[in-house]
Amino acid sequence: MDRTTFRGFLAGFDWAGVERRPYKEDGTAPFRSISRQVLFSDPALGCELRYFEMDRGGYSTLERHEHMHAVMILRGHGHCLVGAEVRPVATHDLVTIPPLTWHQFRATPDEPLGFLCMVNAERDRPQLPTEGEIRAMRQDARIAAFLDGRTPS
Numbered sequence: 001m002d003r004t005t006f007r008g009f010l011a012g013f014d015w016a017g018v019e020r021r022p023y024k025e026d027g028t029a030p031f032r033s034i035s036r037q038v039l040f041s042d043p044a045l046g047c048e049l050r051y052f053e054m055d056r057g058g059y060s061t062l063e064r065h066e067h068m069h070a071v072m073i074l075r076g077h078g079h080c081l082v083g084a085e086v087r088p089v090a091t092h093d094l095v096t097i098p099p100l101t102w103h104q105f106r107a108t109p110d111e112p113l114g115f116l117c118m119v120n121a122e123r124d125r126p127q128l129p130t131e132g133e134i135r136a137m138r139q140d141a142r143i144a145a146f147l148d149g150r151t152p153s
Ligand code: MN
Pocket: 063, 064, 065, 069, 103, 126
């Protein structure tokens, strides 16, 4: 069996033959203006490589889980929350998300933010924060500003 794949890069951060999908298919988690493309997914590989893209001002779900993420920003800039830290991120920066660590990515208002995300093929379901957990996170002014989309670019 020929398992070779070659998919050309297209204008607009699409790849030939790769479907751009809604971010969460079950519609249960809060997020805004984000799409998902699965670039590599082979049972023999044990991991998947996906490309996520947020429109201007968009954000991913605030969540945590046992599995890890390894992220490389491919397009634009924004901020990420990882645990207790809010950091600016820009094209080609690398971010790892440790197990059971709250995380969220937010695009700046002026341009889309796109990133590659490597993840285990078999993984646990993301957990969403309770109201009490969000209140606790908001004790940190920088995290509160981030969650409200007020982080300066
Ligand atoms: Mn995640």
